[in-house]
Amino acid sequence: MPTPISTLPPLAATPVPAEIRLRYVLEHFALAYPGALISVIGYADTQPLVEIAAAGEAFFEEVKPYPAAPNWREWQGQQIPFFFDQPEKPLLVLQAEKAVIAADLISAAFYLLSGWQEYFSSERDRHGRFPYAASVQYKYGFVALPVVNYYFDVLRVAIEHVSGQPLRPRRWGSQKAPFAAFISHDVDNLRSAWKAPAKAAWQQRQFGRFGRLLWQHLTQPDAWDNLEAVAAATAQYEAESTFFLLSVKGRAANGTPNADYKLAESKFWQRLPAQCTLELHGSIGTSTDAQMLRDEDEEILDALGVRFHYLSWDSAQTPTTVEKCGFLFDSTLGFAEHYGFRHSYCQPFYPFNFERGRAANFLEIPLNVMDATLHHPHYLQLAPAEILPALAPVFAEIKRFGGVASVLWHNENFDPANTRNGPRQFHEIMAHLQAEGAAFRTGRDIWQEFTAEPAANS
Template sequence: MQHRYGFVTMPVVNYYFDVLKTAVEHVTGQPLTPRRWANGASWAAFITHDIDNLYSAWKAPAKSALRQGRLLSFGRQLWRHLTTPDAWDNLAQVQQTVASYGAKSTFFFLPEHRPAANGTPNADYKLQKVWPEAAAAIGTSEIGIHVSLGAPYHAHLKREEHRLQHLRNGVKAYGIRFHYLQWEPRITPVILDTLLYKYDSTLGFAEYYGFRNSYCLPFYPFDFQQGKSFSFLEIPLNVMDATLHHPRYLQLEPEEILPALTLMFQEIERFGGVCTVLWHNENFDPANENTGPHQFAEIMDYLRSRNVAFVNGQEICEQMG
């Protein structure tokens, strides 16, 4: 329906609720006051980073030099790779950049470095190995689990959860997002419910920004088997960096990005919702001029200028609970 009628960037459920709100106000003669976020802000933003790669910035330019037979350039890049930190090994920079807007980062870490059975890559790092440095780099930022591609589902998730929890001295991650936004409607929510997650933030489209559930606020998904809500909160994902400029997704020019997203931001602000942004750490690399630090800064400047409350997943759960 969203595709056929082209309303993926419109939260139609909020519009329907607004009609109901007007009706209720009319019948009761009482105005219904909308929810307020931290410091009285009318809407909120949730800034997140999936950590897929920490060590691969050098690969694409080095490969292309090799392919074109520019051996000197390849040699230089290989040397730099062996002697200096990778441009994507930048978690402290990510945390500090986001904090400079008065916002908080939530980092989703991938506990699996082996590729999935079909060859799709998972992490380019071994979580256990990088953990001491990564944990120091992100300070007190919120940490979630970024579950790798793989099956069987329940045991798989449980195993990855254990790995992260072990590194954190038994502290369980509050929230979760699946790698490649993998989501099986008949299975995934049941598992999240069973494993007692507080929130998930997977439900967005990779192909387009907007509202996968046509709704711009966090909600408790419905369990049709049991006839009641699940116990975890879904904080829908509205936009990720890769969607905006990618061979398989959109091909927006850098200067088209903010104007395109502004219309969606206005919808979220109008209904007092939460704007969830996914910006991968690798796209804080200045070498990315399409969906890089400059475009992220434009988005953050816009959000701040509209007096958004910057919140993390735990705060959203406390506020909605």
């Protein structure tokens, strides 16, 4: 793991009251299990039917990023880490018309889902991001498990016991698919496929080859100018591509490259099939600057969603920035360094806005898989044949809990020259998702379906 290279000054204490934590968690539970009777859940002081031990209260009085090590227990055949647990007691005791849970699942779910560790940790990587290496998911090895969904499953069993009401995870669409899949493409580069081979030819003094590549570049479309082909590739699975477009060309002030194309001039996106959705890929700096983000958005009409370039995210400032610009959803929150669950949750959720002390008003569709993560000098180096076997268990967890599998495949990785994390690996993933019964949805569709009035749990 690369070591974090920068640190931030410590934040002032901003306690989140117990009732806000409880409400934040239970509202998400009700979204995961539509129609659930959440009013029966509480701490002992309210004498609820589902009683949860208040073992995590003291942690939230302080501003530490990490709680004590979790206690591992088996639940539904899976080893699950329980934070704020009482290991000497059984996890769940079912009595006549009452259930008692020994782990403080409300505190544990709030801790993971809110991203508390990111807000209170001062560690950042060279791109200013919270590093996977600093996370509890890395430390305790559970990034590929949606642990909060397992906590909710314990609550489900308890509620079913006291209410007699069977609960089922969310289903997707009129066909009631067991999970959804969101396929997106960040468009960073459209014009640069020729550069790496041309540079290599020049360095190897193969001047004839260099000349041919340069001539091709000047007379033919670039191999990465391929958005129609990308849309056609996803359409083979009756899926619709969502493109996140950058509206700033060239290097940002800190030297990080933005797009290699000029969005306002090229209008290439107008050639795309009508079913493709265009959203905003916020350039470097926009994740903490609402005015800059708003100005960029005005270049693309009707962007309802955003994902930040380089997965830039500052948990202290970005939620308010996204809210100020009125986006309905974001899809930035995954670890660049590892596939899986950055907030240990496989459904869309409302990020916690620590600055405002409440849930944010936009939906997060968390990012589970990014192509670059799978093979990159700084991330994983999976062989092509290892990719689907690594991801299949993650998709199985998402299916188990009715979540959304969010997959980001950059358009440049549809270039047949990429045989590591290229088109072939993309097609393997898509065929797998289709065979598993995923309902392919755009980010907008997911927002619409997720925010609709909850249907009765039938």
